[in-house]
Amino acid sequence: MIEVQNLTRHYKDLCAVDNISMTIRKGEILGLLGPNGAGKTTTLRMLTGYLSPNSGTIKINDFHLPKDAIKIKSLIGYLPESAPLYHNMLVYDYLEYVARIKGIDDKEKRYDRFLQLSDLCGLSSIMAQPIANLSKGLKQRVGLAHAMMTDPQILILDEPTSGLDPNQIAEIRNIIKTIGKEKTIIFSTHILSEAEATCDRIAIINKGKVVADDTTANLKLSVKQNSFIKLSLKGASKDDATSLLKSIHPNLNVKNVEPVEEDLVSFKITSPDDRDFRSDIYLKIKETNWIIIQLTKKSQALEKIFQELTQEKTGEDV
Template sequence: MIEIQNLTKHYGHIKAVENVSFTVNKGEILGFLGPNGAGKTTTMRVLTGFFPPTEGKVKVAGFDITEKPLEVKKRLGYLPENVALYMDMRVNDYLHFVGRIKGLKRKPLLKQKVNQVVELCGLGDVRKRLIGKLSKGYRQRVGLAQALIGDPEVLILDEPTVGLDPKQIVEIRKLIKDLGGERTIILSTHILPEVQMICERVIIINEGKIVAIDTPENLNRQLSKKLTIIMEVEGEPQKVVNTLGGVDGVIDVKQKVKKKGKIRQYEIQTVPERDIRKELAQAVLENQLGLYELRSIEMSLEEIFLKLVTQEEHHA
């Protein structure tokens, strides 16, 4: 549905996004994760046709954004980071206005679609109110409503839950999740749990470059509070890997550094729910291998996120 190839965007000398490539399949919810200034908004703005890429190709539903911008825009709903709405308009009038722009010409259809998004976003109580008088949470919902009107195939949501209270956050997340399936959704955030809750695939971006693309399941393993155990074991590497891998609760065993003799260091990823150090030690002993070291490293979500991000800084 969305194809991005070697997207690069410069603002003068500043490189906002560099060589970013990814694809999003139809019906997928893709999370865009990164610290402030990572290039999330820039990538999204290129996708929406707000400005063209410096280099690279962007295709939405098979249409190139620079060659057929109107075709792309017709299929797109966009919620910007800071939703700037017309403060002197009423919610209802504003949604009719956006609906007409998106090509809903016939009155009954327009009315029906407006009613639909009003209900979906819970705006029924404030329909007749001036947008300027609404709270931040309601404005955000109006922003979401204007993105949804006209049933666009692709939704691009830039930090959709910022500024909402916890109850609203839960509601909006559920709404987004419900919208996936039929619609292709890209949403950006810097809140890690949000990505894990909503998204089917996650892109971590920092300083304009993609650091990681993975499913939340895999990232969960890497990013959630997990247990990594470092062991130094003496024995044939293959046998050690098989032995350790056979222990219940082990996800992955990697051979790391070669120490003196037959001693090698192994990194073992385990399920986060329980501590299996005892089982690991037993397995080593039962198979007549030598145990030299056994320790666990714990990393919190934020620490790993920071690590990923700072590592990338290191490269650049």
């Protein structure tokens, strides 16, 4: 559906996007992941036709930018990081205004579309409220309804959960998943858990270059030692517990970490071959009078990949 070849964009002496190529399939949710300043926003703006590349090509549904810019823009819904809302308008009036600009002239069609978007984005209780009075999470929902107004085939979202609290993030994530059942979605983020929970595929971009592009599962498989065991004990001293754990296997790496409660001791346990030692740990601790509060295996693959590929952080995204 979307084919990008050798895309490059300069801001004077700064190369914000450096020779990027990728293919985004129909119905795919692609997460564009990277630190601030990596070039995510510039890439999305070029895909929408808002910015022109210095070199390279963008092809969407057999249309080419910039030649077919109007046709391509009719296929895309775009939500920038700061949703461009008119804060002095009521939500309903704003959506009415957007619908008319988008060419939905028939009153019944506008009303039907408002009902659909209200249900999808959870706007029914705020339609009569001024946008200025809404929380950032609700403003993002209104912005998403704006982007979805003409039922576009492609949805491009720039940091859609930036600045939201955990509940609001979960709500926007669920909306994206629902929309993604029918549409192609590209969204940028620097939150690893967000990308992992929402995307079919992740492209990591750093210093304007794509440094990784694959499914979450395949990215995890590419990293060794990608998990650790989190153990919390009650009734044990730090030194005694450390000695017992190290006696299980000579290659076991046992690191004491800050416990979640004062009367506990907690450890992060890894092994060179990424072997799961939970059964061995359980049986060994069973011989003592200590109580296991937590014994879980956690993945750190994406964090490790991200750190290895984007070690040098920059300032604001460009």
